[in-house]
Amino acid sequence: MSIQTVAREAGVSIATVSRVFNLPGRVASETREHVERVALALGYAPNASARTLRTHRSRALGVVLPTLLNPVFAECLEGIASAATEAGYSIQPLTTEYSIERENHAVGTLIAHGVDGMVMVASNPGTSAALRRVVAAGTPYVLAYNRHEAHPCVSVDGEAAVAALVERLAAVGHRRIALVTGQLAASDRAQQRCRGFRLAMRQAGLDASRILEVPFVQTAIEQIRALLQDTAVPRPSALVCSNDLLAIRSLRAAHLAGLAVPRDLSVIGFDGIALGEDLTPVLSSITQPNTEIGRCGVALLLQAMADGLPLTPASSLTLAHGFRAGESFAPA
Amino acid sequence: MSIQTVAREAGVSIATVSRVFNLPGRVASETREHVERVALALGYAPNASARTLRTHRSRALGVVLPTLLNPVFAECLEGIASAATEAGYSIQPLTTEYSIERENHAVGTLIAHGVDGMVMVASNPGTSAALRRVVAAGTPYVLAYNRHEAHPCVSVDGEAAVAALVERLAAVGHRRIALVTGQLAASDRAQQRCRGFRLAMRQAGLDASRILEVPFVQTAIEQIRALLQDTAVPRPSALVCSNDLLAIRSLRAAHLAGLAVPRDLSVIGFDGIALGEDLTPVLSSITQPNTEIGRCGVALLLQAMADGLPLTPASSLTLAHGFRAGESFAPA
């Protein structure tokens, strides 16, 4: 079932069939309708590979994400997918599981597949070899969640958001505030949020050294619980968590430690995953427009491709973050 | 950067370069190593579109899922992605948002792209036009989560699982058990679980008519709350939920209704999403091996493609479900 079949069946040349699908304006409406009818009857659809080979345009966007097990990225991918689909693009997502090696491999695969553009969440834009490869290949790309002056990014200002949160906490009486974060080396987002924490804590004249880095999710709850039950030092009255998954685990740790949230402990997450809204207590969180971040990334890419210009750092978008007060947070 | 460039640079024919990548055994090791070196230096990777066009094999698998916003499907996709990647296949996922029209469109897109096989979650295998199209196109496919005698499926026995749960609840004294389900028409999985509920309730001599169908997630909490606060009829002592997302919303509804879980009300979900394990209370749930379902689907597909035989209903796999006791469930 190729363009040949349709042409023969319709009694026209393959060029005409091709035009019907690509430049319908340049074919007599009578001919066009006839060909369309025949194509429909035959169930013909242009072969994507042949098209790509000929035009050097795949109508596909590559997506590189850490994992789909974190709803943040699932939500973002949902946005990417819907924006891409609406524009007639397909997507090819690959997950890295936070592995540099897999990040590299993913990028290589996507380049070989000739994707027209890439949306990626880089481990660390400043050091990522994969990112350098994308740049070298000349493939249009945009980073999501990352923030870096040398690359086009769609993100929220995590540093400012956390700093503002700390101020807010301090304003309602919290003095002992701890940060719970994932592996800092594996994510520039975590680093930004951590910077915001340190900065605002120092500015508020508080001890900024209570930072718990949780390397593995499996042991997160136990580690946080240990922090809460450490008798050597006064217990924090608030936990600022670098993401919502950690916040949810903090809620559990508090429960296991016999603490009531928010009475004995405030817990605030970061990401604003949709699920948090349905939890009890409703998860307090700095919200990011995850789906929108995905959609914007795609929009930027498509715009740049339409203009024929590469995306520059100047195109970077900082979307507004929000604060979901929720129920896991209260004055000290 | 094509095979031509490499051939010229290496001083061999393009046929030899091609062999180095496809039949390395049939080229002198000296020549092979030389070509490999040149290719590496040039950063050459075979063009996937040209390969697909020529071989009619895309090394890509299509995936059709309802949504990524439900962690069940995100977990499944994670399994599909990893299994596919390990086998050198890329994936092209499309979401339907539970729309029949989008399901159809997704399938059309994937066929046009010439995917070698498809893993799909059909709205309803018995009636899906999209599924008929896949069959007509001759594309190898396997259904995930669906169960249907006429199609190859990877799933758990949802009916038996829910029936066993109801027996278990009855055995520890629950008499007033309600089912909370999503739109039944949109999902054969929901229908199966509902059947299991009805069957076991009747067999236990209990009233099987307490079934709350929640059409829209936005209003789920309010609807469940209304059910719990309905004074016209005795309040259920247990809520069997058709999926974990509904169970989480039931937890919230119970809280809003002033009920303590599990003291006043038991809530049991279905799906076993990873997140449930970290909630407080730990979500009681019938667990499915979501990632494994994805991996198995891909394995079946690859096996069938290797054998050159189409997948038949006889290949269907029923994986074992489990029960996570959790903390949202207790004797009546």
Next chain:
DNA sequence: TTGTATGCGTTATCAA
């Protein structure tokens, strides 16, 4: 407005 002919990068057939 329509048709002919070329080439995109690759694999595979056939000869050497």
Next chain:
DNA sequence: TTGATAACGCATACAA
């Protein structure tokens, strides 16, 4: 063991 060449399905420059 290697090379020349045809063909995969399509879009497009050019001719008619």
